[in-house]
Amino acid sequence: MQRLVILEDKLVERSGYPFDLPWVTGQSFELRFTTPVTIIFGENGTGKSTLIEAIAALSGYDEAGGGKGYRPVDHSNAIDKSGAELAEVLRAGWLPKVTNGWFFKAESFFSVARYLDAAARESGAAAPDFLSWSHGEGFIRFFEERMSRQGIYFMDEPESALSPKRQLELLRILHRIQAQASTQVIMATHSPILMALPNARVLEITRHGIADVDYRNTQHFKLYQSFTENPEEFIAEAVLNTDHARI
Numbered sequence: 001m002q003r004l005v006i007l008e009d010k011l012v013e014r015s016g017y018p019f020d021l022p023w024v025t026g027q028s029f030e031l032r033f034t035t036p037v038t039i040i041f042g043e044n045g046t047g048k049s050t051l052i053e054a055i056a057a058l059s060g061y062d063e064a065g066g067g068k069g070y071r072p073v074d075h076s077n078a079i080d081k082s083g084a085e086l087a088e089v090l091r092a093g094w095l096p097k098v099t100n101g102w103f104f105k106a107e108s109f110f111s112v113a114r115y116l117d118a119a120a121r122e123s124g125a126a127a128p129d130f131l132s133w134s135h136g137e138g139f140i141r142f143f144e145e146r147m148s149r150q151g152i153y154f155m156d157e158p159e160s161a162l163s164p165k166r167q168l169e170l171l172r173i174l175h176r177i178q179a180q181a182s183t184q185v186i187m188a189t190h191s192p193i194l195m196a197l198p199n200a201r202v203l204e205i206t207r208h209g210i211a212d213v214d215y216r217n218t219q220h221f222k223l224y225q226s227f228t229e230n231p232e233e234f235i236a237e238a239v240l241n242t243d244h245a246r247i
């Protein structure tokens with residue numbers, strides 16, 4: 001995927017979530033994906049998951065995650081709106097259109113893993129059995145297995161079950177992808193370690209829009225940096241001030 005734009009004429013007909021997010025209603029939304037790995041960072045609630053769900057849905061993936069054509073979650077009784085609706089007002093430019101890939105969502109990993117096991121059993125194949133591992137081990141096994149194949153991968157907070165050491169394992173997988181340049185990853189993360197992937201493009205999503213940012217200038221990086229420089233002072237200040245003075 002090279003480019004993503006909002007179709008303004010379609011947007012004017014829509015209201016409510018997800019169409020009312022500030023960066024959606026703001027002027028001239030256009031994203032260009034210029035590196036194999038694109039990292040999206042932002043505070044809680046700025047709309048990272050919504051954006052990833054929308055791009056994944058636009059590419060043919062279910063909003064709950066999984067592979068193309070998967071329906072790991074029954075949506076028939078869902079009353080919630082989802083970011084996938086945003087796909088209705090988006091247009092993507094591809095060079096070329098990629099069909100292989102995966103939408104990895106930490107929150108639906110177990111549903112997807114169960115779905116994969118059930119599908120394998122039904123077809124008589126050996127079940128991949130990602131659930132017979134610890135949470136973090138299962139994630140890493142899954143990334144290693146899936147992301148060795150060329151394609152486009154959408155990831156929403158993949159670090160959520162990973163220890164810092166396991167995050168380095170994911171970083172190595174992403175580094176390989178970044179170097180080979182034959183696979184694309186679009187990932188939302190809060191992890192400063194993943195954001196520091198060499199030569200990856202980091203985009204910050206705020207109320208005002210989406211813009212390039214150096215990971216060292218992100219609030220997440222600065223916060224961890226302050227903590228490691230002087231943990232006692234940092235924590236003493238943090239527990240006294242809800243709005244931490246140094247970040």
Ligand SMILES: Nc1ncnc2c1ncn2[C@@H]1O[C@H](COP(=O)(O)OP(=O)(O)OP(=O)(O)O)[C@@H](O)[C@H]1O
Nearest residue numbers: 017042043044045046047048049050051080081082
């Ligand atoms: N189903 C929904 N219905 C209505 N509003 C929603 C819904 N899901 C999310 N929102 C709104 O959209 C905003 C962005 O949500 P989203 O989950 O995309 O944020 P995020 O940046 O991924 O947050 P986090 O870092 O906590 O995962 C939320 O603050 C909320 O106001």
